[in-house]
Amino acid sequence: xxxxxxxxxxxxxxxxxxxxxxxIASKRKAGQxxxxxxxxxxxxxxxTIVDSDPEQGTITLISQxxxxxxxxxxxxDKGASILDVVGPLGKPxxxxxxxxxxxxxxxxxxxxxxxITAALKNAGNKxxxxxxxxxxxxxxxxxxxxxxxxxxxxxxxxxxxxxxxxVTQILQNLIEEQTKINVVFAIGPLSMMRAVCNxxxxxxxxxxxxxxxxxxxxxxxxxxxxxxxGGKNMFACVDGPEFNGHEVDFDELIRRNRSYFKExxxxxxxLTYHEGPRCYER
Amino acid sequence: MLREVTLKxxxxxxxxxxxxxxxxxxxxxxxxxxNFREVPFGYTEELAMKEATRCLQCKxxxxxxxxxxxxxxxxxxxxxxxxxxxxxxxxxxxxxxLPAVCGRVCRQEDQCEKFCIRGKKGKAVAIGALERFVxxxxxxxxxxxxxxxxxxxxxxxxxxxxxxxxxxxxxxxxKRGHRVTIFEALHVPGGVLMYGIPEFRLPKKIVKAEIEYLxxxxxxxxxxxxxxxxxxxxxxxxxxxxxxxxxxxxxxxxFMNIPGxxxxxxxxxxxxxxxxxxxxxxxxxxxxxxxxxxxxxxxVGGGNTALDASRTARRLxxxxxxxxxxxxxxxxxxxxxxxxxxEEEGVKFLFLTAPTRYxxxxxxxxxxxxxxxxxxxxxxxxxxxxxxxxxxxxxxxxADIVIVAVGNLINPIIPLSSPDIRVNRCGNIIVEPSxxxxxxxxxxxxxxxVRGGATVILAMxxxxxxxxxxxxxxxxxxx
Ligand SMILES: Cc1cc2nc3c(=O)[nH]c(=O)nc-3n(C[C@H](O)[C@H](O)[C@H](O)COP(=O)(O)OP(=O)(O)OC[C@H]3O[C@@H](n4cnc5c(N)ncnc54)[C@H](O)[C@@H]3O)c2cc1C
Ligand SMILES: Cc1cc2nc3c(=O)[nH]c(=O)nc-3n(C[C@H](O)[C@H](O)[C@H](O)COP(=O)(O)OP(=O)(O)OC[C@H]3O[C@@H](n4cnc5c(N)ncnc54)[C@H](O)[C@@H]3O)c2cc1C
Ligand code: SF4
Ligand code: SF4
Ligand code: FES
Numbered sequence: 001x002x003x004x005x006x007x008x009x010x011x012x013x014x015x016x017x018x019x020x021x022x023x024i025a026s027k028r029k030a031g032q033x034x035x036x037x038x039x040x041x042x043x044x045x046x047x048t049i050v051d052s053d054p055e056q057g058t059i060t061l062i063s064q065x066x067x068x069x070x071x072x073x074x075x076x077d078k079g080a081s082i083l084d085v086v087g088p089l090g091k092p093x094x095x096x097x098x099x100x101x102x103x104x105x106x107x108x109x110x111x112x113x114x115x116i117t118a119a120l121k122n123a124g125n126k127x128x129x130x131x132x133x134x135x136x137x138x139x140x141x142x143x144x145x146x147x148x149x150x151x152x153x154x155x156x157x158x159x160x161x162x163x164x165x166x167v168t169q170i171l172q173n174l175i176e177e178q179t180k181i182n183v184v185f186a187i188g189p190l191s192m193m194r195a196v197c198n199x200x201x202x203x204x205x206x207x208x209x210x211x212x213x214x215x216x217x218x219x220x221x222x223x224x225x226x227x228x229x230g231g232k233n234m235f236a237c238v239d240g241p242e243f244n245g246h247e248v249d250f251d252e253l254i255r256r257n258r259s260y261f262k263e264x265x266x267x268x269x270x271l272t273y274h275e276g277p278r279c280y281e282r
Numbered sequence: 283m284l285r286e287v288t289l290k291x292x293x294x295x296x297x298x299x300x301x302x303x304x305x306x307x308x309x310x311x312x313x314x315x316x317n318f319r320e321v322p323f324g325y326t327e328e329l330a331m332k333e334a335t336r337c338l339q340c341k342x343x344x345x346x347x348x349x350x351x352x353x354x355x356x357x358x359x360x361x362x363x364x365x366x367x368x369x370x371x372x373x374x375x376x377x378x379x380l381p382a383v384c385g386r387v388c389r390q391e392d393q394c395e396k397f398c399i400r401g402k403k404g405k406a407v408a409i410g411a412l413e414r415f416v417x418x419x420x421x422x423x424x425x426x427x428x429x430x431x432x433x434x435x436x437x438x439x440x441x442x443x444x445x446x447x448x449x450x451x452x453x454x455x456x457k458r459g460h461r462v463t464i465f466e467a468l469h470v471p472g473g474v475l476m477y478g479i480p481e482f483r484l485p486k487k488i489v490k491a492e493i494e495y496l497x498x499x500x501x502x503x504x505x506x507x508x509x510x511x512x513x514x515x516x517x518x519x520x521x522x523x524x525x526x527x528x529x530x531x532x533x534x535x536x537f538m539n540i541p542g543x544x545x546x547x548x549x550x551x552x553x554x555x556x557x558x559x560x561x562x563x564x565x566x567x568x569x570x571x572x573x574x575x576x577x578x579x580x581x582v583g584g585g586n587t588a589l590d591a592s593r594t595a596r597r598l599x600x601x602x603x604x605x606x607x608x609x610x611x612x613x614x615x616x617x618x619x620x621x622x623x624x625e626e627e628g629v630k631f632l633f634l635t636a637p638t639r640y641x642x643x644x645x646x647x648x649x650x651x652x653x654x655x656x657x658x659x660x661x662x663x664x665x666x667x668x669x670x671x672x673x674x675x676x677x678x679x680x681a682d683i684v685i686v687a688v689g690n691l692i693n694p695i696i697p698l699s700s701p702d703i704r705v706n707r708c709g710n711i712i713v714e715p716s717x718x719x720x721x722x723x724x725x726x727x728x729x730x731x732v733r734g735g736a737t738v739i740l741a742m743x744x745x746x747x748x749x750x751x752x753x754x755x756x757x758x759x760x761x
Contacts, residue, residue: 023512037469043561043570044469068570084469086506216561216571219467219508220693221533222553226544233537233544238695252544255646259546263572270567 001081002036005058010140011133013065014108015074016050022057024049024087030119031093031112031210031242034059035218037084038072045069046215046237048112049088059087062111062140068267089218090241093208097124099182102174103149104167104196105131106188110141112210113187118148120185126150128179130170132188136161168195175203183208186245190254197245209245211236213253214260227253295338303405304333311626315596318481318564321623325415327365334363337407340399345409348397350743351377355394355409362412371420374413375429379453379496380446380742382421382488383475385414388739389617421491428498432459437756440465440523442509442696445473446738447529447729449493450745451752452501458753461500463523465507470560473531474730475738477560478552478587480594483620486559510699515725525724525752528703528711529745532730534691538582542640543686547574547648551583551591551687558594576683579603580651582637583687584614585735589621591685592629599683603629608636608656608669634658634669638676640684651681690735703727710734718748726752 006018024034033048051060065074076082093116101120105113110131121127127148132155133139139154139161146152153170154162163170167188174181184207186196193209200207213225213236220238227236230247234240306322306329308314314321325333337359345355353374361370374381388394390410398406420426437460441448444466452462470476472489497503509515509530518526535550537543554573557563561571579595581588584607595603605624607614610633614621625631634656641650655675658667692709704712704721711720711727718726728744730736 023507027512041562041569084506086467086469086508086512088511089508216553216556217468219533219695221535222556223535223537223550224553226537228544233539252646256544256546258645259574260572263566267567267570267572 001083002085003081004076004078007076007078010062011138013074014138014140015063015065017061017063017073017076018053018058019061019082019085020057021059021085021087022054024085025052025057025059026054028052028059028088029092030095030115032088032090033112033218033241034061034085034087035089035215036073036082036086038069038076039083042072042083043069044084044216044218046089046212046218048115048210050111050115062108064108067264068271071268071271086218089237091239093119093185093242095119095123100126100128100180102171102181102184103127103129103145104171104184104186104188105129105141105145106167106186106192107133107138108140109186109188109192109210110139110145113185114141114144114148116185116187117145121148121150128174128181129153130155130167132156132167134158166195167192168199171196171199175199175205181205184245185209190250190257193245193248194250194254197248197250201246207245208242209248210241211243211248211253212241212257214257227256298335298338299400301332301336303336303408304329304411306408306411311628314482315627318597320485321482322411324418325411327367327419330362330367330412330415331365333408334359334412336400337363338399344397344399345394345407349394350739351746353377353394353413358416359407359409359412362416367416367419368423370416371426374416378413378742379450380492380738381413382417382492383446383484384739384742385410385412385417386484386488387475387479389737391618393739418488421488426495428495429457431456431500434461435459435756437461437524438463438522439525439527439752439756440518440521441527441529442515443467443473443528443530443729443731444471444493444503445529445531445729445741446475447531447731447741447745447748448473448527449496450742451527451529451726451728451749452745453496453499454746454749455752456496456500458749460753460756461502463502463504465504465509465513465518467506467508467530468560469505471503471505473529477556478590480555480559480590482593482597483590508695510695515696515700515703515722519724524756525726527718527745527748527752528696528720528725528727528731529729529741530693530696530731532690532692532733532735534693534709535686536689536691537686538637538688540637540639542642542648545640545642545648546646547576547642547682548640548684548686549574551581551587551685552690554591554685555587555594558598564594564598573598574683575599576681577601578679578681579683579685580637580679580681581605581685581687583607583689584609584616585687585689586616586620588685588687589616589624589629591687593620593624593627595683595685596624596627596629604632604679605629606632606635606637606653608634609658609667610634613666636669636671637684638671640681641678648682648684649680650678651684652676652678690730692731692734696731700725708734716747717751718744719751724755
């Protein structure tokens, strides 16, 4: 059992959890994730380790309520426990002093981009960051990102805060202003990462993305998380989750992530029908 | 006197010879494809005693030599014939830690039963079914006593992976007085027994009961512990473990790299079976993990895994399930019993056929498979005839689910994190066969990680041999 020692609601459907998980906390590196299972009936879902505190033995997760599991997680409070947490999984981010790095987080993607940004800054890079959300209320980690960036740009799709538009527009501006850029890290919705890669490909800017396919075990055993990268089949949970964005077949991944659309809806309807809490008590 | 003694068994023998092999009663095929309950019901006491009476109590029993863990078969079978079921269970437990499992999933027809003298003319004694009966009887009567555990030797052993190899090694090591912790990547123990082999062939409560037994003997478990990620093998030594056994299995699914393999609806057998068995997707939405329920399912492969996947799909799909195998029926590696069960359940077979590509709709969902006929060439080095596609014989069939069950490779997580553990070209850990020693000091390995996809009982045999050699290593002190 993994106890929740802190919970903070960051936005309407986004919450931060600090979990007691000493072994994972002492091992994890930027870019890695865990898989959790809330209860006996639960699905195993992947979440990025946003931060860790080896002294306190805690890891930090940020979850956006998308479907049944994340909604049930969102309803848990400090003091509650999660049945299973396994990690750290996936390869750590390759961090070095590249020169100037642009870190882009779209929506909940800001959560996984944050530890990478911090690691890049630590390694001596000049870091320009761009974070964006649909609307002001959904924006997360603005202060944290500012602390680990040399410059931070913020966008909202609806213009309710800071720059009105998409994160890609900021990137486009940076490129047009002839800003020296050595590497781009982009994490967010698949369509956003695809757009970033289309742009950076034209300008020959190396781009790393972190993929979020559907996973079952997270240890390379099932192949559910397979993605086509550079024409080859890769298992994102062990070969990734980070890949050279220019080689990723995003269209295929977008289709694969819709595999269980019907079933996910059904699970959500069942959850709302039972008004949530009943489900955890089974 | 002498004549009497020799005559009596002879007369007895001919009576025994007349008893036909007793079949286990089974669930009706039409009924069983609507549920996930176990297919055979198992023997009643009467049937078990009758079957046991068929054994001729050979002086030089070949059956024992055929069993990889050398169960004293005539002895336990005789106890069954006399109605001493608990005593029979004890006899088996001396050499086999998982009798209820082996009785169900062992390839008896290639092992113990293959060498049974009664099989020479007629049918072998149903050793597996008797083993199963005895283990079930003992469990259902409750109160399985644990063997005496000696005082702690002061040594600790880490076992990585809780499949049959790891469980056996752990059991044998605690029996020798060492402390054992099993580190398991998943949230439950059992390995393939839990995530691979379906409920209707091996009920999970039986696996759980066998593992409970180990826990009572003092084996400790740490779940959600991926060795190579959370701890490396060196970390385990640093934590104070004196030796490590690696039994992490062969869990890396092979795909065929043909077009369309990443369409929605194409699964590896590992994923399909893990969703259904481990995550209980057959009870979705009661359990949260879904699995697609297609109308027409194709399973590619011819081993136990393919057959398990096809029979699972038969219980979940709406129309039909076809197994596509590139060789002929005779060459299928699956167990005869499983092929028979699959056929009874209405699974169709296409032999000498292989997929060439999969076709999808606009949303990337599988709708059809293109298959090609195969012709067998002359025998290759392995003695098997190699199937080659017959040009121009391609044809298409509708399918919304494909399950690829063409084998597994070795998961590289441990070798990658411990490069001093030597592996071969295919990624299998290299061991000294008689000791299960790896190239790294104090590290032993066995089961599928060494052999590639093998069997439960071979994995158990490795675990046993490793435990013996770990014990030697730990008590020897010169290492
Ligand atoms: C390596 C990795 C790291 C991740 N890190 C985070 C994180 O830090 N914070 C966070 O909020 N989410 C993260 N995700 C996504 C998260 O795992 C999914 O949102 C979650 O599995 C949805 O589960 P659910 O039962 O709540 O919703 P479901 O009912 O399963 O799905 C609801 C919706 O989410 C979509 N979805 C399903 N699975 C995924 C997925 N794997 N990725 C994206 N969308 C999905 C579905 O298409 C559907 O529209 C990560 C995913 C991966 C693979
Ligand atoms: C569908 C299917 C049907 C089968 N049917 C039969 C049958 O009828 N009869 C038969 O004899 N054999 C059968 N087999 C084969 C048999 O199951 C295997 O040979 C046997 O389970 C191998 O045992 P093992 O202990 O080596 O590994 P496994 O059973 O594979 O167990 C390995 C365990 O190690 C864990 N693990 C892996 N990596 C790590 C890590 N890095 N850290 C921690 N833990 C880890 C895994 O999660 C798993 O629990 C079947 C196999 C399959 C897949
Ligand atoms: S363990 Fe397997 S091979 Fe040995 S007697 Fe039992 S069924 Fe036969
Ligand atoms: S070979 Fe057959 S008949 Fe002889 S002891 Fe073994 S089981 Fe009995
Ligand atoms: S999630 Fe199963 S292989 Fe990656």
